[in-house]
Amino acid sequence: MNTKLKQVIESMHKENIDSMIVLKPENIRYLTGFRPSSSSILIxxxxxxxxxxxxxREDASGRSLVNLEVYKEFKDVKNYLEGKIGIENSMNVETYKKLTGDFELETTDIVEISRAVKSKWEVENIEKALQIAEKSLLELEFSGTEVELAAQLEYNMRINDSERASFETIVASGSRSSLPHGSPTKNEVEYPILIDWGAVYNNYSSDTTRTIIETEKQEEIFNIVLEAQQTAIKSIKPGVKSSEIDNIAREVITEYGYGDAFIHSTGHGVGLEIHEKPSLSKNDEGILEKDMVVTVEPGIYLEGEFGIRIEDMILIKNRATVLNKTKAKLSF
Amino acid sequence: MNTKLKQVIESMHKENIDSMIVLKPENIRYLTGFRPSSSSILIxxxxxxxxxxxxxREDASGRSLVNLEVYKEFKDVKNYLEGKIGIENSMNVETYKKLTGDFELETTDIVEISRAVKSKWEVENIEKALQIAEKSLLELEFSGTEVELAAQLEYNMRINDSERASFETIVASGSRSSLPHGSPTKNEVEYPILIDWGAVYNNYSSDTTRTIIETEKQEEIFNIVLEAQQTAIKSIKPGVKSSEIDNIAREVITEYGYGDAFIHSTGHGVGLEIHEKPSLSKNDEGILEKDMVVTVEPGIYLEGEFGIRIEDMILIKNRATVLNKTKAKLSF
Known part of the structure; x- marks a missing residue:
């Protein structure tokens, strides 16, 4: 039995959970090595x-580290369960109701908590995904439309061994860059060009944002965002509250008078999911730990003008280690 | 208020639901015109x-047909709710527990039921997505590796106005074609080449499979799958049970002795989601209706040898109308 699986089962015992139903594909991938393509259930x-x-079945039998059986209907699951049953917070109400009454159920996020702290092998996969993503960006010609840029970037990532884009590629240029999640249009790119993109390697994701600027005003805002980001990164270490890192980035931006224009949280964990624990946000009560991988991505969005975001991936050791190799300020 | 929204609110009244919480992005898109990029709540x-x-907020204010407010925390939602509350089957347990106790909750799939029957405008978007997907396939050179083929196909779709690939593109060739959901590898493509792919236009998806064959054995199996598919398509009309269509396809394949090698259901609805109501499967109890859009996609998978699947998109009128323009048997 692999180490992670063992740890999670130990955590179950500590919480007096006898069996646990795992449905989230990323959690199944984490514990078995196999990422299901359709509904599968890990007991x-x-x-x-x-x-x-x-x-x-055929694909899983070559990859799963856990004994495999084929199931037909959800109710078959009941035969495998005994005692107090752990379920994921993400289980849907429909499934939950099928189990209620027959079993004592307890929601738990022990798998997600385990996933937040990465093994050396997991970090290597994340680094590989990031390396593919950055290489693919640097191979771009920065001309044409936003859609053409996104299409070429995704093509480059595929050819450079990414399994897919880790999320919908954002290329938002000119005044559209004030939309934090602006999807690419057929407009010719203009400055600033905000690109938020990622690759996937062995099911592990990367997530980075670069904003390519031109004018002095853009540079002024860029430097504020960069200062916020660098200050936040320097404050990262094991034992610090996640919310504190959000605070620190937000304070820098607020001091310059742009607090209201920083309209999202400072960062999040990345791994098998693009957003996973921990959350670097105001209301998060978690504590940062060694070997977590998080993004730090403050931004300033000026509606009708433009937006700037800078996002790097950080591995937490005794201090923050920036995993990105491309510098924040790019010019082409 | 748009027609769909009005219909859904009428259905709520019929079920004695006073307010309903809608969280699924596709359902929000359906009822407001805006597809949220992060957690949003439609009341x-x-x-x-x-x-x-x-x-x-900025993006939604330009697109939402429903009045917009900005929310900060999930608990704010409670101020908008009154009486008996409808919730989606897909709501997760974590959210469900935040509401339990304070409200009388009832799960309902009235939005998904409404979505199954498409308006003329929705069909036009689906047709446009399909047209992009098919054009992009025909522009391919069928050489290189599976990954190169997938990369080029996705690039073509992007350039031809697809918002993204509607799901992870499947290119599974040679013996890998026996994996119904085989992801592309760095192997040079060999026959048969099974490609399952789709485009997205205005948030509406297409979904098609073509298998390009070479040998006589492949052609023999191909013809069985095609016969199953055509027989099933001919049986589609309003009023027929979904499960009956699955039965019909399965019977043809079973008669030729390959029943055990048809390891998935016959089809599914497509629209804002790649899999939505109805399900053309053995245990589905639904009835087909006019203006539904479904796939019909039988397959035979011979482990260690190869697999064949043929998938078309069907609009249900008085009979089935095949939306695909490319023929089932392609040669390049």
Whole structure:
């Protein structure tokens, strides 16, 4: 049994959970090595079993580290369960209701908590995804439309061994850069060009933003965002509250008078999901730990004018280690 | 108020639901015209309101047909709710628990049921997505590796106005084609080449599979799958049970002795989601209706040898109308 699986089962015992139903594909991938393509169910107990759909059986049998059985209907699951049952917070109400009454159920995020702290192998995969993403950006010609830029970037990532784009690529230029999640249009790119993109390697994601600027006003705002980002990064270390890092970035931007224009949180964990624990946000009560991987991505968005965001990926050791190799201020 | 929104609110009244919480991005898109990029909440009642996150406010204000307010925390939602509350089956347990106790909750899939029957405008968007997907396939050179083919296909779709690939493109060739959801590898493509791909236009998806064959054995299996598909398509009309269409496709394949090798259901609805109501599967109890859009996609998978799947998109009128323009048997 692999180390992570063992740890999670130990956590179950500590919480007096006898069996746990795992449905989230990323959690199944984390614990079995196999990422299901259709509904599969991992039953965690002392002898875990992966119930795969027929459609996944052949692929799963070559990849799953956990014993495999084929299941037909959700109700079959009940035969594998005993005692107090752990369920994920992400389980949907429809499934929850099928189990309620028959079992004592307890929601738990022990798998997500385990996933927040990365193994050396996981960090290597994240670094590889990031390396693909950055290489693919640097191969771009910065001309044409936003859509053409996004298409070429995604093509480059694929050819450079990314399994897919880790999320919908954002290329938002000119005044559209004030939309934090602006999707690419057929407009010719103009400055600033905000690009938020990522690759996936072995199911692990990267997530980075670069904004390419031109005017003095853009540079002024860029430097404020950069200062906020660098100050936040320097404050990262094990034992610090996640919310404190958000505070620190926000204070810098607020001091310059742009507090209201920083309209999202400062960062988030990245791994098998593009957003996972921890959350670097105001209301998060978590504490940063060694070997977490997080983004730090403050931004200033001036509606009708432009927006700037700078996002790097950080591995937490005794201090923050920036995983990105490309500098924040790019010019082409 | 648009027609769909009005219909859904009428359905709520019929079920004695006073307010409904809509969280699924596709459902919000369907009822407001705006697809949120981060967590947003639509409250359905006689005066519906869309609670958008700050990050989406600017974009939503230009697109939402429903009054917009910015929300900060989930608990703010409670101020908008009254009486018996409808919730989606897809709501997660974490959110469900925040509401339990304070409100009488009832799960309902009235939005998904409404979505299954498409308006003329929705069909036009689906047709446009399909047209982009097919054009992009025909522009391909069928050489290189599976990954190169997938990369080029996705690039073509982007350039031809697709917002993204509607799901992870499947290019599975040679013996890998026996994996119904085989992801592309760095192997040079060999026959058969199974490609399952789709485009997205105005948030509406297409979904098609073509398998390009070479040998006589492949052609023999191809013809069985095609016969199953055509027989199933001919049986589609309003009033027929979804499960009956699955039965019909399965019977043809079973008669030729390959019943055990058809390891998935026959089809599914497509629209704002790649899999939505109805499901053309054995245990589905639904009835087909006019203006539904479904896939019909039987397959035979011979482990260690190869697999064949043929998937077209069907608009249900008095009979089935095939939306695809490319023929099932392609050669390049």
């Amino acid at each position: 965690l107990k002392d002898n875990p079993v992966l119930l795969a759909s027929k459609i996944d | 359905l009642k006689d005066n519906p309101v869309l609670l958008a996150s700050k990050i989406d």
